[in-house]
Amino acid sequence: MMGHRQVEQAALFYEFSLERHIPADHWLRSIDRFVDLEQIRPDLAPFYSSIGRPSIDPELIIRMLLIGYCFGIRSERRLCDEVHLNLAYGWFCRLGLDGAVPDHSTFSKNRHGRFRQSDLFRRVFESVLRRCIEERLVGGEGFAVDASLIKADANRQKGIEGDKGLPPEAAGRAIDEYLAVLDDAAFGAATEVTPKFVSPSDPAARWTGAHGGQAFFAYSTNYLIDIENAIIVDVEATTAIRQAEVLAAKRMIERSLKRFDLYPSRLLGDSGYGSAEMLAWLHRAARYRLRQVGAHRRDLLARRLRL
Numbered sequence: 001m002m003g004h005r006q007v008e009q010a011a012l013f014y015e016f017s018l019e020r021h022i023p024a025d026h027w028l029r030s031i032d033r034f035v036d037l038e039q040i041r042p043d044l045a046p047f048y049s050s051i052g053r054p055s056i057d058p059e060l061i062i063r064m065l066l067i068g069y070c071f072g073i074r075s076e077r078r079l080c081d082e083v084h085l086n087l088a089y090g091w092f093c094r095l096g097l098d099g100a101v102p103d104h105s106t107f108s109k110n111r112h113g114r115f116r117q118s119d120l121f122r123r124v125f126e127s128v129l130r131r132c133i134e135e136r137l138v139g140g141e142g143f144a145v146d147a148s149l150i151k152a153d154a155n156r157q158k159g160i161e162g163d164k165g166l167p168p169e170a171a172g173r174a175i176d177e178y179l180a181v182l183d184d185a186a187f188g189a190a191t192e193v194t195p196k197f198v199s200p201s202d203p204a205a206r207w208t209g210a211h212g213g214q215a216f217f218a219y220s221t222n223y224l225i226d227i228e229n230a231i232i233v234d235v236e237a238t239t240a241i242r243q244a245e246v247l248a249a250k251r252m253i254e255r256s257l258k259r260f261d262l263y264p265s266r267l268l269g270d271s272g273y274g275s276a277e278m279l280a281w282l283h284r285a286a287r288y289r290l291r292q293v294g295a296h297r298r299d300l301l302a303r304r305l306r307l
Helices: 027-032 040-047 058-070 076-085 087-092 105-111 120-134 173-180 242-260 276-292 295-305
Strands: 142-151 206-208 216-226 231-239 266-268
Touching: 027 058, 027 087, 040 058, 040 120, 058 076, 058 087, 058 105, 058 120, 076 087, 076 105, 120 231, 120 242, 142 242, 216 242, 231 242, 242 276
Parallel strands: 142 266
Antiparallel strands: 142 216, 206 216, 216 231
16 A cells, blocks of 8 residues: 655754764765864964954865865855755864855955965965875875966957057956066066967966967966875976976975975976976986985985986
8 A cells, every 4th residue: 555645743853963974984084084274273373363353264264175176166156055055065164064154255365365375275285295294105206297287267269469468457466466477487487488369367377279279378287296106295386388387397396305305316207307407407406415414314315316
């Protein structure tokens, strides 16, 4: 006999454990074990006023951004909706069942403001890398370097000829950032060649046809990767041109040596990184590294570097 749907009176009280509801093998549980954001508040303290209304918790913003990066949620509006609706996302963000999700505008204000001024994203990145080093996931013997093109949010149909330059009335945050990096060897000073087209909405982006199809405006994201477990050791954004990518490789190697005492005996890269100037720089850097270490480690390091 077919049963009937029973409509029960709603209970006055419910007992619900968000902790028990999230599966033990959920991806976010694995990520949460290694996310240590305790240092965020001390790092950001100088960038907040001592008076006024309390701000949105910066740790909440970072946790939400991690969800967006890990699950491919590019829209900040959609990210706020997903955190509001998805119980696992709310658990990861420490919101519980009734925690308030911040407005999407909070992300852009913080990212272009105090997060950038304090270099917070690099601090978070390096805290994760430090944990990987402590867990011996980073070998430090061999690194690989390469760059990926990231398409800029700039309409290729609205580009203006590079020889004409930007119109006098051009203004905005993107224009200010472009002018600020004109003398940076990773951006404006990477080459003396005038680009074929310039985007008035994002002039720091480079016109490129590197993919072989239609040209577009883009940036380069450069990665330095430890080859033992494919751990990203450093990252640097540049304009999409080979000279800037080679410079980024140097900066990343120098930074990994300075901050984590990592210097590889082998560096893997395509032919673009094999210029005589780059090889000479690597040789000088290795000799400098030898002078920095103690005598008891010098012979071992020299054998590794074959110097």
